Amino acid sequence: MSWIDWIILLLPLMFVIYMGYRSRRYVKGVADFLAAGRICGRYVICVADVVGALAVVTLVAQVEANYQTGFALTFWNQLLAPLGIVMALTGYCTYRYRETRAMSLGQFLEMRYSRGFRIFASALRTFSETICNMIVPAVSARFFICLLGLPFQVKLFGFEISTFALIVIGVLTLALFIIWCGGTVALIITDALQAILSYPILTVLVIFVLCNFSWFDQIAPVMADRIPGESFLNPYDIQSLRDFNLFALIVTLMSSILNRASWIGAGATAAGRTPHEQKMAGVLGAWRNGFAIIFYFLTGAVVITVLTHADFSAKAREIRRNLSGRAAEEVIDDAGLRRKYIAAAEALPETHHEIGVDEPYSQLRNPDTPYLDTALSVLREGENGNAKFQEFRTLYFQQMLPITIRHVLPVGLIGLFALLMIMLMLSTDDSRIFSGALTLVQDVILPVYGKALPPRTHLLALRLAAVGIGVIFFLGSFCMAQLDYINLFCVITTSIWLGGAGPVMIGGLYSRFGNTAGAYASLIVGTVVSGGGILMQRNWADSIYPWLERVGWQENIGAVLEAVSGPFHPYVVWRMDAIKFPINSNELFFIAMLLGIAAYCAVSLLTFKEKFNLDRMLHRGIYSDGGESRKTESNFRSVFSRLIGIDENYTRGDKVIAWSVFAYSFVYSFVVMFAGVFVWNAIRPWPMLWWSWYFFIFNLIVPGIVACISTVWFMIGGIVDLRRMLRDLAARTDNPLDDGRVEGHVSLADIKEFKMREESGKRR
Numbered sequence: 001m002s003w004i005d006w007i008i009l010l011l012p013l014m015f016v017i018y019m020g021y022r023s024r025r026y027v028k029g030v031a032d033f034l035a036a037g038r039i040c041g042r043y044v045i046c047v048a049d050v051v052g053a054l055a056v057v058t059l060v061a062q063v064e065a066n067y068q069t070g071f072a073l074t075f076w077n078q079l080l081a082p083l084g085i086v087m088a089l090t091g092y093c094t095y096r097y098r099e100t101r102a103m104s105l106g107q108f109l110e111m112r113y114s115r116g117f118r119i120f121a122s123a124l125r126t127f128s129e130t131i132c133n134m135i136v137p138a139v140s141a142r143f144f145i146c147l148l149g150l151p152f153q154v155k156l157f158g159f160e161i162s163t164f165a166l167i168v169i170g171v172l173t174l175a176l177f178i179i180w181c182g183g184t185v186a187l188i189i190t191d192a193l194q195a196i197l198s199y200p201i202l203t204v205l206v207i208f209v210l211c212n213f214s215w216f217d218q219i220a221p222v223m224a225d226r227i228p229g230e231s232f233l234n235p236y237d238i239q240s241l242r243d244f245n246l247f248a249l250i251v252t253l254m255s256s257i258l259n260r261a262s263w264i265g266a267g268a269t270a271a272g273r274t275p276h277e278q279k280m281a282g283v284l285g286a287w288r289n290g291f292a293i294i295f296y297f298l299t300g301a302v303v304i305t306v307l308t309h310a311d312f313s314a315k316a317r318e319i320r321r322n323l324s325g326r327a328a329e330e331v332i333d334d335a336g337l338r339r340k341y342i343a344a345a346e347a348l349p350e351t352h353h354e355i356g357v358d359e360p361y362s363q364l365r366n367p368d369t370p371y372l373d374t375a376l377s378v379l380r381e382g383e384n385g386n387a388k389f390q391e392f393r394t395l396y397f398q399q400m401l402p403i404t405i406r407h408v409l410p411v412g413l414i415g416l417f418a419l420l421m422i423m424l425m426l427s428t429d430d431s432r433i434f435s436g437a438l439t440l441v442q443d444v445i446l447p448v449y450g451k452a453l454p455p456r457t458h459l460l461a462l463r464l465a466a467v468g469i470g471v472i473f474f475l476g477s478f479c480m481a482q483l484d485y486i487n488l489f490c491v492i493t494t495s496i497w498l499g500g501a502g503p504v505m506i507g508g509l510y511s512r513f514g515n516t517a518g519a520y521a522s523l524i525v526g527t528v529v530s531g532g533g534i535l536m537q538r539n540w541a542d543s544i545y546p547w548l549e550r551v552g553w554q555e556n557i558g559a560v561l562e563a564v565s566g567p568f569h570p571y572v573v574w575r576m577d578a579i580k581f582p583i584n585s586n587e588l589f590f591i592a593m594l595l596g597i598a599a600y601c602a603v604s605l606l607t608f609k610e611k612f613n614l615d616r617m618l619h620r621g622i623y624s625d626g627g628e629s630r631k632t633e634s635n636f637r638s639v640f641s642r643l644i645g646i647d648e649n650y651t652r653g654d655k656v657i658a659w660s661v662f663a664y665s666f667v668y669s670f671v672v673m674f675a676g677v678f679v680w681n682a683i684r685p686w687p688m689l690w691w692s693w694y695f696f697i698f699n700l701i702v703p704g705i706v707a708c709i710s711t712v713w714f715m716i717g718g719i720v721d722l723r724r725m726l727r728d729l730a731a732r733t734d735n736p737l738d739d740g741r742v743e744g745h746v747s748l749a750d751i752k753e754f755k756m757r758e759e760s761g762k763r764r
Contacts, residue, residue, distance in 0.1 A: 005415030012197055012419055016426075017174065020190045023182030026729035030458050033183030034103060034438065039728050044192050044721035045281035046714070055428035056421050057139045059299065061486035063401045066300030067307075068363065068485075069244045070223050070232020071695055076249050078674040080256060082666045093261035096509045099618045105264050106443020111617055112508040113516040115447055121504065121523060122443030126436055128497035130469065132490050133432045134476025139398065139486065140425045141167040141477070145326075146402035147418060152329055168477050172470045175430035179437070179466045183459075185729065187430055192722050194423040199711045201420045202295050206704075208413055209298045215700070219301045220692035222308045225355045227362040229570075232304075233691045236681060239570045242363065243488060243584055247571040251491075251586045258502030258593060261509060276649040280657070294707060297699045303404045308367060310353060315407055316367065317350045322403050324371050327395040334382055341378040345371055372396070386579045387542035390483040398486065433473065437465035483538060484585065492534055492585035499526025499592030503600035512611040518604030526596040533581075533588035540581040549578075558582075664706070673698055 027033050086092070102108040105125070110118040141164050144150070153160045178186045213219060223232040229240030238245065306312045307319060324345035332338040351367045361367075375392050379385040409417055441461050446453065453461065484492075500522035507514030536544065548554040558576030561583075565574035574582040615621040650658065677694065680686070686694075 002411045002415075004412055005418065008412065008415030009419045009422065013422060016190050016193050016197075016423065017177070019193055020178040020181050020186045023178075023186035023189050026185050026726065027182045027459075028729075030455050031103070032185055032729065033459055033462060034442075040188060040277070040725055041721035042277050042280040044188060044718055044725055045277075046718075055136075056143055056425045057136045057428065057486060059296065059421075059424070060139055060143060060398060060401050061490070062296050063300050063303050064397050064485050065244045065487055067304055067397065067400065069238070069241050070226070070304070071297070071300070071699070072231050072233055072235040072238050072691075073241070073244060073246070073249065074695075074699070075235035075674070075677075076246060078669055079249070080253060081674075082670045083253065083256060084665070086666075087256075087260060088661075093505065093509055094264065096618060097261055097264050099620075101619065104438065104442040106439065106447070108264075108508065109443075109504075109519075110447070112514075112612070113504075113519050117516050117519055119444055119447050120520070121501075122439050124523060124527060125497045125501070126439045126444065128494055129432070129439070130436050130472055130476075131496070132493040133436070134473055135486070135489065136428060136432060137168045137171050137473050138164075138477035140171060140421075140429070142395070142399055143402045143421065143425075144418070146399045147406055147414075147421070149406060165478075168474055171425060171429055172433075172474055174426055175433055176466055176470045178426070178430045179434050180463050183434065183462065187427075187434060188725070189722065191427045191431070192718050194427055196715050196718055198420055198423060199715055201416050202292065203707075203711070204416060205413065205420070206294050206298060208409070209302055210700075213302060213305060215696050216692065218309050218311060219305050220696070221355050222305050223301075224688045224692065225308075225360045227360045230362055233688060233695065234686075235691075236685065240363075242573065243485065243586075245571055247568070247590075248586045251590045254590070254593060255498065255502070258506065258597075259498050261505040262498055262501040264505075280654060293703045294700060299401070299405075302408060303401055306404055306408060307400070308353075308361070310355070313350050313352060317348075319400075319403050319407055320348075320368065320371055321346055323396055323399055324375070326399055326403075327392050328375070330395055331388055331392045332379065332382075337378055337382050341375060344374045344378065348374070368396070384542045386545075387483075390541055390579060394483055394485070429473075433466050433469045436469040437462060440469070441465045483541075484580075488585040491589050492530060492537065495530040495585075495589040495592050496527050496534075497523075499530045499589060500524070500596035500599070501526070502593060503597050507600055507604070510614075512614060513608055514600065514604045514612070515607060515609075517607040518600040518602075521603040522596040522600035525599040526592045529592040529595060530588060533583065533585070533592075536583075537581045537585070541579050544581075545578050668702075 097108065100108050100111060102111065106118045106122040109121050144167055145152070145163055150163050152163055154163050154166070155161075178190055182189070220233070226232050227240075228237060231237035307316045325342050328338050328341050328345075332341060348370050353361075353367070359365075372393060375396075376385070376389045379388045379392065382388065405417060406414070445461065445465075483489075503514075503522045504519045507518070545554065548557060554576055561574035561576065565572045572587060574587075576582060616623045619625060673694075677686075
């Protein structure tokens with residue numbers, strides 16, 4: 001990068017770090033550190049969540065998936081839109097959770113089930129979350145090494161030091177610094193500032209791409225140049241896609257309903273002034289991501305186009321040679337084999353492919369195939385060649401985005417892009433470290449300890465736990481060898497918790513029959529299925545398949561797998577493979593969720609003794625002590641409003657926001673652009689040109705208009721809400737929640753209070 005890029009990168013970053021340092025003055029108690037004193041408005045929560053959604057690892061994962069499947073599948077993703085907006089408008093799970101007044105997910109689990117289950121579930125969640133997030137610093141470090149063109153080793157005080165290690169240490173140190181200063185207060189302040197800075201950067205980057213890449217002359221023709229069954233544009237021609245297909249969408253749909261409350265905790269998810277403000281922050285989320293949607297879409301389109309279109313063939317060859325060399329340097333330990341592969345990759349000729357004349361590309365035959373085939377043949381000359389190839393292929397696709405961007409963006413824009421990515425990386429790392437530390441202290445350590453800690457000791461425990469999680473992340477960055485796409489890796493590792501957590505949370509918030517035995521059964525079943533799947537995936541190429549081959553079982557087991565998956569072909573195909581475990585992560589997750597539901601319901605009903613008192617937990621009816629309440633009566637005029645979540649707490653402005661979100665997300669996106677197009681294609685299928693126009697309008701033009709309006713709106717609203725939050729925090733001399741009732745141990749007081757209210761209710 002040039003000195004201009006470094007100035008663009010460092011000055012805003014230093015300002016964000018300084019504000020994180022200043023946040024320590026606003027932390028006057030444990031409740032501030034945990035949930036910002038619960039005084040945050042909707043806009044600051046909503047804006048702060050932008051950078052949480054726009055993470056480096058998320059962007060890399062999205063480009064990985066788009067490079068394999070294009071954009072046709074996103075048409076079917078619109079099935080999620082009405083579901084998401086209905087859940088946001090109705091406050092599904094989040095409203096009831098906020099009504100419990102729990103300061104952490106573990107506190108809720110203790111209220112609903114038992115203290116022992118709280119400790120078990122929270123430890124399991126922390127383990128699952130930590131395993132998943134271990135790769136985040138590693139992915140980010142590799143991203144910046146490739147983006148900035150840094151060497152693998154640097155000399156420092158006469159010693160050769162790994163650049164990868166230095167970047168990981170730097171990233172985690174910055175994240176821990178922000179957490180140490182102010183916990184949730186610091187996270188919300190820095191995330192909000194980073195989001196406000198991100199909006200104009202996204203705007204500039206989107207404009208650059210639109211001005212330098214032609215949709216109809218370059219992007220759309222590349223997307224259309226695929227074999228039947230693997231279309232990148234036609235959503236009715238994707239039946240042969242693997243890993244990221246319609247079955248993966250079904251799994252996502254099921255998980256979004258079942259696990260709506262499974263990641264709820266403290267931080268921004270519990271920082272709203274009221275349940276209504278927390279709910280409105282979720283409603284506003286439908287408007288905040290305009291440029292983010294375009295940015296994700298265009299970034300994937302640019303990578304596919306540059307690496308596939310004939311106009312960029314020379315640049316594509318240079319990028320692939322760079323990719324191959326960097327992946328080989330990291331994966332191939334044998335110097336001789338490494339040199340052999342690099343020489344073979346550099347000798348591969350430039351790809352000349354004429355769209356409409358040459359045979360269309362496919363997942364098995366494309367410009368990357370010669371590089372990957374060469375790697376496989378060379379790696380098989382050494383030990384564990386198949387397992388090494390898995391790792392090589394993963395790094396090859398993972399580093400594709402930063403290396404391509406480095407060859408595309410000019411001076412100045414490289415600095416802006418790097419600044420955006422660093423801010424996204426920082427917000428992701430500090431949020432995930434803090435989440436793990438909070439769950440560990442609040443829901444494992446303190447319940448085991450059994451009594452309240454003084455506020456200073458409590459804060460110190462939270463900070464030290466964050467340091468411990470950071471150290472685990474650092475060690476995991478070196479020890480965790482990723483063998484699959486990022487999305488699939490995250491699916492299988494989080495399913496250790498999510499495989500059985502959905503029934504536990506939904507059953508806890510909405511059912512009266514669910515009990516502790518059922519909750520234990522659900523989590524154990526989900527963990528066994530997911531954990532077993534992880535072991536099979538990680539040991540398949542180097543241990544399990546070679547053993548099956550030695551004993552001669554691979555053909556028989558392969559036949560059984562194909563027979564079992566046969567009714568679900570072509571979307572679920574379990575075919576014996578020497579390199580990759582036949583059952584992918586989405587399929588394992590789906591099995592874990594189904595078995596978790598069955599275990600929760602069956603065991604709860606078999607051990608059922610008495611109905612759980614939901615009104616007491618939710619502070620309703622005779623247990624209400626003021627605050628917001630929901631009226632149960634309704635009339636004909638209010639039925640539809642209440643159907644989408646509008647209640648007596650909505651002001652006129654809130655109703656305008658809710659109806660506009662409903663109109664855009666449901667009427668326009670779902671009814672017109674999905675259901676209408678679906679019916680039209682059922683009657684008369686569209687040609688490919690029409691689908692290119694569809695994605696141009698739906699993914700670029702309309703989101704662009706929305707983004708232009710919402711960007712100014714959210715920047716102003718976020719700044720106003722942030723100033724109000726800081727003023728309110730500064731004006732307080734103490735924290736009213738810090739009276740011995742703040743969770744980790746808050747449930748010790750709260751549960752006694754709930755029991756007293758229950759006894760009082762029984763007497764009434």
